[in-house]
Amino acid sequence: MVQTPTGAGKQKGISNLAQAEERTAWWLLLPSLIVLVAIAIYPLGRVFYSSFTNERFASPGHRTEYVGFSNYLTLLTLTIRAIPYEIDPATGERIYQNPRLFLRRLDTPRPFDQVRTFELFGTRYVLGATNARFVNAVIDTLVFTVANVTFTTLLGLIVALTLATKFFGRNAMRTAMLVPWAIITVVSALIWEWMFKSNRSGFFNALFDHLNWADGNIGFLTEPLLQLPSVIIMDVWKTTPFMALLLLAGLSTIPNELYEAAEVDGASKIKRFFSITLPLLMPTLAVALVFRTLDALKVFDLFQVVFGERRYSMASFAQDMLISNRDVGLSSAASVVIFLAIFIFAIFYIRLLGVERNA
Amino acid sequence: MPKATRKLFGSVFFYLLVIAIFIYLMFPFYWALISALKPESELIRTPATFFPEQITLINFEAVLSNPRFLRSILNSVIVASLATLLSLLVGSFAGFALGKMRFRGRTPTMYAILAMTMFPQVAVLSGLFAVITVLQLPVMMSLVLSYLIFTLPFTVWVMTSFFRGLPVDLLQAAQVDGASFMQTFWHVLLPLTAPALVTTGLLAFIGAWNEYLFALTFTATQPQHQTVPVAIASLSGQFAMQEPVGEIMAGALIVTVPLVILVLIFQGRIVEGLTAGAVKG
Numbered sequence: 001m002v003q004t005p006t007g008a009g010k011q012k013g014i015s016n017l018a019q020a021e022e023r024t025a026w027w028l029l030l031p032s033l034i035v036l037v038a039i040a041i042y043p044l045g046r047v048f049y050s051s052f053t054n055e056r057f058a059s060p061g062h063r064t065e066y067v068g069f070s071n072y073l074t075l076l077t078l079t080i081r082a083i084p085y086e087i088d089p090a091t092g093e094r095i096y097q098n099p100r101l102f103l104r105r106l107d108t109p110r111p112f113d114q115v116r117t118f119e120l121f122g123t124r125y126v127l128g129a130t131n132a133r134f135v136n137a138v139i140d141t142l143v144f145t146v147a148n149v150t151f152t153t154l155l156g157l158i159v160a161l162t163l164a165t166k167f168f169g170r171n172a173m174r175t176a177m178l179v180p181w182a183i184i185t186v187v188s189a190l191i192w193e194w195m196f197k198s199n200r201s202g203f204f205n206a207l208f209d210h211l212n213w214a215d216g217n218i219g220f221l222t223e224p225l226l227q228l229p230s231v232i233i234m235d236v237w238k239t240t241p242f243m244a245l246l247l248l249a250g251l252s253t254i255p256n257e258l259y260e261a262a263e264v265d266g267a268s269k270i271k272r273f274f275s276i277t278l279p280l281l282m283p284t285l286a287v288a289l290v291f292r293t294l295d296a297l298k299v300f301d302l303f304q305v306v307f308g309e310r311r312y313s314m315a316s317f318a319q320d321m322l323i324s325n326r327d328v329g330l331s332s333a334a335s336v337v338i339f340l341a342i343f344i345f346a347i348f349y350i351r352l353l354g355v356e357r358n359a
Numbered sequence: 360m361p362k363a364t365r366k367l368f369g370s371v372f373f374y375l376l377v378i379a380i381f382i383y384l385m386f387p388f389y390w391a392l393i394s395a396l397k398p399e400s401e402l403i404r405t406p407a408t409f410f411p412e413q414i415t416l417i418n419f420e421a422v423l424s425n426p427r428f429l430r431s432i433l434n435s436v437i438v439a440s441l442a443t444l445l446s447l448l449v450g451s452f453a454g455f456a457l458g459k460m461r462f463r464g465r466t467p468t469m470y471a472i473l474a475m476t477m478f479p480q481v482a483v484l485s486g487l488f489a490v491i492t493v494l495q496l497p498v499m500m501s502l503v504l505s506y507l508i509f510t511l512p513f514t515v516w517v518m519t520s521f522f523r524g525l526p527v528d529l530l531q532a533a534q535v536d537g538a539s540f541m542q543t544f545w546h547v548l549l550p551l552t553a554p555a556l557v558t559t560g561l562l563a564f565i566g567a568w569n570e571y572l573f574a575l576t577f578t579a580t581q582p583q584h585q586t587v588p589v590a591i592a593s594l595s596g597q598f599a600m601q602e603p604v605g606e607i608m609a610g611a612l613i614v615t616v617p618l619v620i621l622v623l624i625f626q627g628r629i630v631e632g633l634t635a636g637a638v639k640g
Contacts, residue, residue, distance in 0.1 A: 018461070025460040025461075028455055029456050044486060057488070162376055167374075169377070174630070178629060179385075184588050184618075187615060191388075199405055200405035210406065216406065245633055249634035300481060304592075319484060322485050323579050338479055
């Protein structure tokens with residue numbers, strides 16, 4: 001092809017146009033990028049930086065120094081030891097030492113605190129940590145997340161399958177579902193806290209008493225063993241609607257002909273669910289699982305309102321270290337741990353489930 | 360069993376399930392309502408009454424005459440509205456660029472924005488707190504700015520997909536007519552995306568209205584700037600002896616009413632916005 005002067009001019013014009021478009025695009029993006037750098041990227045960098053210092057805030061006379069990985073070591077140093085015991089000559093039973101005192105006497109540079117004791121193959125062990133509160137917060141957050149995601153998915157699936165059929169009052173139900181989702185988490189926590197009250201003025205204790213199931217003084221939120229299940233129940237109530245709505249939207253994309261064909265072939269309802277509904281719902285389910293997991297790992301409101309400083313989630317630990325202890329360094333290190341945990345989960349999930357969001 | 364009977368059993372079971380789900384979703388609100396309507400003497404009675412024997416509005420009156428609570432509603436309205444408007448304004452520019460324009464670095468930017476929507480807020484807590492303290496930003500302003508951390512990436516993400524769905528012809532027609540990018544943006548695209556703006560704005564507003572972590576941390580020393588979640592959580596702490604359960608429940612219902620109204624009006628839009636991106640149509 002012979003390049004005419006006009007042709008060259010035209011091409012140059014196009015590339016100029018493309019350049020102009022590129023410039024405009026970046027100008028349009030600029031405000032968002034500036035905002036995100038200022039409120040997310042820069043503070044994140046600062047959090048990383050202060051996690052390696054002993055920075056404190058509002059503490060006159062305190063000099064901030066570089067402390068290396070000290071904050072991380074404080075948060076994450078663990079030990080598992082068999083608890084020493086003596087055998088009672090009279091009964092032949094083992095008498096274990098007090099695990100807390102045993103850990104104290106170990107004489108390590110950082111004293112260990114007891115996280116919990118457990119038995120394995122007949123020997124009793126103690127799990128110790130230099131910061132038992134954080135390790136407990138990590139364990140609690142993980143248990144909370146796994147339980148929450150499991151129950152929310154199961155319940156959400158039931159609700160979505162129910163609402164997928166057309167029936168009288170379906171629209172009202174969809175509205176009813178949005179309310180727990182929209183309500184302020186703090187508010188729902190306060191309502192449930194009142195329902196879980198540890199005497200019979202609370203709903204559950206009054207109900208259990210009425211049904212003669214219990215004496216009506218169950219400390220749902222004070223009894224250590226019941227605390228986590230109770231907040232999981234609260235959060236499942238709050239987050240199931242979101243899950244159900246996502247799954248409902250996913251269900252509506254499954255073509256009806258598939259079910260009709262399966263029905264003609266004589267497939268049972270259960271068979272239809274496992275060979276049509278579930279596989280086709282997988283992509284939606286995957287995205288919903290990612291959202292729920294990441295959200296549950298970040299849990300703050302519920303733990304802060306219900307437990308305050310009595311029991312922590314990872315996020316409420318970081319916030320409390322900052323505000324109550326003014327320990328910017330330790331709080332930052334905890335924040336970094338949460339950030340990395342969520343980052344790894346996100347990548348892991350995206351890889352595992354092959355989530356592709358059209359970018 | 361004859362087929363007709365089986366069908367009847369089936370639909371009875373189905374409606375029982377629907378009713379059970381409805382009760383599960385609504386019961387906490389019922390409990391909050393009857394608790395707010397009970398007088399103090401009935402509230403602390405054991406066992407609790409499942410239907411109030413006496414009805415009083417005293418709890419509502421008490422909480423509505425609490426200046427700190429009222430102030431917090433105003434604070435929340437201001438903060439949530441500003442955060443929403445700002446992220447719609449800034450975010451729709453970015454959404455337009457990402458959804459409708461060609462440029463190098465578009466895909467990495469998209470991924471960065473997507474990653475930002477999953478960003479844990481607690482990860483920047485101490486850093487933001489330090490910035491705010493150093494710059495001595497007013498509390499309300501720092502709340503508005505910090506809320507952009509979750510409202511903005513979300514807005515950009517949703518607006519990008521809405522802009523992308525718009526026909527290219529319209530844009531080209533405007534360009535042929537000699538309109539500049541800005542003119543095309545304001546006069547052609549923005550009116551068309553008004554529904555998307557409403558959806559995104561609603562979700563951003565609800566997110567900002569509900570936010571607790573930043574609000575609690577940044578108002579720790581300045582209670583006059585507390586937003587609704589912080590104020591309502593601290594109602595219990597104001598009186599040392601007795602927890603004012605009735606008032607807390609009344610306050611809980613009062614701040615929930617606006618959300619219920621929003622949900623009733625915009626139900627379809629909210630669902631659409633929530634499921635956008637999660638479901639491939």
